[in-house]
Amino acid sequence: MIGSNFVRVVENGNNSDEIDWELRPGGMLVQKSDGDDDGSSASGPMITVKVSHGSYQYDVSVPAQSTFGDLKRTIAHETGMEPKDQRLLFRGKEKEDDEYLHMAGVKDSAKIILMEDPASKENKLEETERKDEISRACESIAKVRADVDKLSQKVAELEAAVQSGKKVAEKDFLVLTELLMVQLLKLDGIEAGGEAKVQRRLEVRRIQNYVETLDSLKARNSNPFSGSNNGNAVLVTTKWETFDSGSGSLGAPPPPSSSSPPDPMKEWERFD
Secondary structure, three states, X not given: OEOOOEEEEOOOOOHHHOEEEEEOOOOOEEEOOHHHOOOOOOOOOEEEEEEEEOOEEEEEEEEOOOEHHHHHHHHHHHHOOOHHHEEEEEOXXXXXOOOEHHXXXXXXXXXXXXXXXXXXXXXXXXXXXXXXXHHHHHHHHHHHHHHHHHHHHHHHHHHHHHXXXXXXXXXXXXXXXXXXXXXXXXXXXXXXXXXXXXXXXXXXXXXXXXXXXXXXXXXXXXXXXXXXXXXXXXXXXXXXXXXXXXXHHHOOOOOOOOOOOOOHHHHHHHXX
């Protein structure tokens, strides 16, 4: 006896004629095949069962004494459906993985119904919807990115103009800033997750950098001396502006009137 499931019989006292028999559930004694040395596969004659899944039908061949778990693994190769996601029904009843085909009455050409586990099917639908949402979000972000690319060229043109000392109309900065803010609002309205969320964050930061650049260029354009190293020029301008704004307070006192001579008594009072 080997373990509790195998019996070894020696014929004619010759070890070379040893035959291993396997004790199957139900008391059936069958000859152990060579592939059963590691216990990885079932033995016995092969049968072909008809597996129906929706409008599809598969002819699956397995050893007659396989388990329904063995059958699931074979079906997985045919359908691509993982064994854990399969539900097998025979004669209207769902079968467990450790049940044997022959014990359940499964014979050659028997019909077995394959169904996908509802929880697994729901998870797959949710995953598909999530991937579709991410894909749609990425497409929307790509459209915004293309519009921002065009606006970035205008930002570069304004920057080149300001750096060359050319005076740029203030409305050019305002209009371009407004256009960038519109793209920022578009991004804010995109529901993004996963990779799309990362792309949206990068694009938002990119637009913010362009807006900050425009603010800096606008300030430099309105005060061309702000970027110069000639501090005296800026100082003189500031003094002139202060002088102009306070010109009324810097007037000389009015001259004394010559028509009324000074009163000597008042002068003495001041002396006292």
